[in-house]
Amino acid sequence: MSVTASAPRFLLPPDSEIWTSLEVYREHGGYAAAETAIRSIAPAAIADEVKASGLRGRGGAGFATAMKWSFLPKDGSRPRYIACNADESEPGTFKDRQIMERNPHRLLEGLLIAGFASAIDAAYIYVRGEYRTAYDALRRAIADAHAAGLLGKNIFGSGFDFEIHVHRGAGAYICGEETGLMESLEGRKGQPRKRPPFPAISGLWKRPTIINNVETMSHVPGIIANGAAAFRAVGTEKSSGTTIFGISGNVQRPGAYELPLGTPLREIIFEHAGGLLPGRTIKAVIPGGVSMPVLTAEQAMAVTMDHDALQAVGSLLGTGAIIVLDDQQCLVRAAAVIAKFYRVESCGQCTQCREGTGWLHKLLLKVESGAGSGADLEAIEDVARFMEGHTICGLSDAAAWASGWFLRRFRGEFEAHLEGRGCPHDATSFEI
Amino acid sequence: MPLSHELENRIRAEFPKYPEKRAVLLTALHFVQEEQGGWVAPDCILAIAGLLEIDPIDVKEVVSFYHMFHDHAVGQSHLQVCTNLSCSMRGARGLVRGLEEILGVRPGEMTPGGEFSVEEVQCLGSCGSAPVVQVNNEPFLENVALADLKSLVAGLQTRRRAAVGE
Ligand SMILES: Cc1cc2nc3c(=O)[nH]c(=O)nc-3n(C[C@H](O)[C@H](O)[C@H](O)COP(=O)(O)O)c2cc1C
Ligand code: SF4
Ligand code: FES
Numbered sequence: 001m002s003v004t005a006s007a008p009r010f011l012l013p014p015d016s017e018i019w020t021s022l023e024v025y026r027e028h029g030g031y032a033a034a035e036t037a038i039r040s041i042a043p044a045a046i047a048d049e050v051k052a053s054g055l056r057g058r059g060g061a062g063f064a065t066a067m068k069w070s071f072l073p074k075d076g077s078r079p080r081y082i083a084c085n086a087d088e089s090e091p092g093t094f095k096d097r098q099i100m101e102r103n104p105h106r107l108l109e110g111l112l113i114a115g116f117a118s119a120i121d122a123a124y125i126y127v128r129g130e131y132r133t134a135y136d137a138l139r140r141a142i143a144d145a146h147a148a149g150l151l152g153k154n155i156f157g158s159g160f161d162f163e164i165h166v167h168r169g170a171g172a173y174i175c176g177e178e179t180g181l182m183e184s185l186e187g188r189k190g191q192p193r194k195r196p197p198f199p200a201i202s203g204l205w206k207r208p209t210i211i212n213n214v215e216t217m218s219h220v221p222g223i224i225a226n227g228a229a230a231f232r233a234v235g236t237e238k239s240s241g242t243t244i245f246g247i248s249g250n251v252q253r254p255g256a257y258e259l260p261l262g263t264p265l266r267e268i269i270f271e272h273a274g275g276l277l278p279g280r281t282i283k284a285v286i287p288g289g290v291s292m293p294v295l296t297a298e299q300a301m302a303v304t305m306d307h308d309a310l311q312a313v314g315s316l317l318g319t320g321a322i323i324v325l326d327d328q329q330c331l332v333r334a335a336a337v338i339a340k341f342y343r344v345e346s347c348g349q350c351t352q353c354r355e356g357t358g359w360l361h362k363l364l365l366k367v368e369s370g371a372g373s374g375a376d377l378e379a380i381e382d383v384a385r386f387m388e389g390h391t392i393c394g395l396s397d398a399a400a401w402a403s404g405w406f407l408r409r410f411r412g413e414f415e416a417h418l419e420g421r422g423c424p425h426d427a428t429s430f431e432i
Numbered sequence: 433m434p435l436s437h438e439l440e441n442r443i444r445a446e447f448p449k450y451p452e453k454r455a456v457l458l459t460a461l462h463f464v465q466e467e468q469g470g471w472v473a474p475d476c477i478l479a480i481a482g483l484l485e486i487d488p489i490d491v492k493e494v495v496s497f498y499h500m501f502h503d504h505a506v507g508q509s510h511l512q513v514c515t516n517l518s519c520s521m522r523g524a525r526g527l528v529r530g531l532e533e534i535l536g537v538r539p540g541e542m543t544p545g546g547e548f549s550v551e552e553v554q555c556l557g558s559c560g561s562a563p564v565v566q567v568n569n570e571p572f573l574e575n576v577a578l579a580d581l582k583s584l585v586a587g588l589q590t591r592r593r594a595a596v597g598e
Contacts (some may be wrong), residue, residue: 035498079451088557089554089555089557090555091516091517091518091554091555091559092517092518092555092559093555093557093559094557094558094559094560097557097558128557129462129498129500129569130500130556130557130566130569131457131557132569132570132571133571133572145461163449165449165450167458168458168459168462169458169498170458170461170462170498170499170501171498171499171500171501171553172497172499173554180491184458185455186452186454186455186492187452187454187455187456187457187458187484187486187490187494188454188493189493189497190498191495205451205452221550246560247560248521248559248560249517249518250521251523254518254559254561254562255560255561256560279445286517290516290517321559322520323517323518323559325521329521333520334517337515337516337517337520338512338517341516341554342531343557344554345554347497370509403466420485420530430520430521430522430523430525431520431525431526432515432520432525
């Protein structure tokens with residue numbers, strides 16, 4: 001199945017073009033996929049096409065999107081909702097923002113098609129509070145789509161009614177966790193819920209809810225317009241399609257690059273991002289946002305950016321947010337900065353996470369200062385073990401992995417700081 | 433009256449988007465902060481609780497949970513400097529120190545006249561253009577250099593004076 005009017009294959013407009021206006025988006029084929037889908041494709045066939053595309057979630061966990069949709073109850077009871085995750089707070093990550101600021105209708109069209117496919121009443125886009133520009137762009141886009149009859153009642157004369165609302169968060173990383181997001185949207189502290197029940201059965205206001213990331217939903221119009229095969233034509237067998245890689249840190253051209261999954265990390269760093277500063281070499285690379293285990297230079301140079309390849313080297317694709325650290329930087333400092341983040345962002349419900357994130361941060365600062373000993377390195381490992389696997393959400397695991405893997409993979413650098421020796425890179429490294 | 437009629441109406445206009453009024457809480461707090469000096473005063477907490485028909489403690493808890501809400505006064509220009517990894521790697525610590533020198537306040541403090549306050553924040557989602565500063569939830573200032581800080585502060589002062597008609 002593929003519709004005749006083809007939508008652009010890519011999520012982002014070329015170069016620095018901005019397609020915020022409805023007219024411009026339509027000139028580029030926008031809403032043709034939604035129109036065809038709603039007028040002439042059966043909802044089940046839309047879900048099948050998404051399934052055939054192999055689309056996996058772009059929010060971090062890489063869960064199969066069509067499978068997630070299939071968990072909704074089959075009884076047809078209404079209302080049911082989409083929660084669209086635009087909280088984007090994983091350090092290093094700035095890709096969803098590109099879509100919302102430069103191509104907001106693409107997200108709306110994705111939500112519209114997904115909403116039709118699953119008989120959804122309304123979608124709530126939960127945008128992190130700091131994303132003012134994205135919020136304004138979405139609000140304008142929704143108003144324009146409404147005025148054009150693309151949202152609201154009886155869309156394309158099909159009898160399908162659908163609303164999209166933007167909801168602003170207020171600064172809390174944990175609201176990106178799917179159940180924390182739902183608590184927050186309902187007007188409470190963003191403390192994650194215990195599962196089961198899963199959101200597909202009991203989500204927003206205890207109603208069936210599907211939750212997907214901004215980028216995930218923005219792929220849907222392309223899949224419907226051009227077909228699953230075209231989507232699968234790039235990427236790997238198990239990681240199909242393109243994604244927006246964000247790259248930052250010690251590279252010449254940091255930024256967002258939309259490329260096929262499975263692109264070699266070396267190519268992203270040296271071709272797209274322009275390589276390192278002259279005379280520098282890579283020391284470490286974080287491949288998917290700070291929650292994902294750090295890679296050594298050797299691992300980074302050999303790996304491709306897809307789920308299987310990263311798992312094979314003991315890391316994860318996460319949000320595809322790459323942070324490059326060159327040979328002049330102190331990795332204990334990097335680990336300490338990251339540990340502070342989790343300490344600040346832990347929601348405090350689980351003891352291991354609330355206490356553990358604080359200990360990790362303190363221990364890493366101690367080691368960095370030169371006041372640490374071998375016993376402190378043992379303590380970091382013990383705390384990391386204690387934090388893993390027994391908490392309500394994944395923040396505790398992420399905090400443990402982040403610090404734990406810096407230590408495991410770069411132990412020599414940690415040891416060089418011990419017993420009063422302090423930071424060997426003090427003269428060249430970034431400051432904390 | 434802690435909330436103007438206009439503000440109350442703006443909050444009420446959000447109700448139809450949701451099955452429960454309570455879902456408007458974060459939006460209401462944003463509106464109040466934006467229009468009433470950048471923080472949520474105790475009488476506003478009571479007024480919002482009344483409007484949404486929830487307990488004041490529920491509002492208080494939410495105010496203290498989210499980093500963007502303040503239960504104490506902040507500067508008219510509230511400067512947030514991201515000090516997460518990518519920004520730190522591009523000089524965020526120097527920016528914090530630079531602001532300390534120019535304004536004479538440390539993160540978490542406010543200048544005596546209440547004009548400026550500074551806060552260190554976590555990743556703002558702009559790591560590709562690090563380091564990043566945000567002033568009062570306006571669009572990010574990107575690739576900020578130490579040398580930009582003086583003119584940034586001066587610009588904000590000029591804008592402030594123009595706004596109060598000095
Ligand atoms: C601590 C934590 C923070 C998260 N933050 C985000 C986020 O900012 N954005 C996001 O899309 N997913 C985030 N996730 C993943 C979501 O829980 C969820 O898996 C995702 O939104 C599902 O969408 P997808 O299947 O389309 O990826 C986070 C998860 C955890 C555990
Ligand atoms: S793991 Fe941490 S962030 Fe997640 S629910 Fe427990 S305390 Fe909160
Ligand atoms: S680290 Fe500063 S914006 Fe991401």
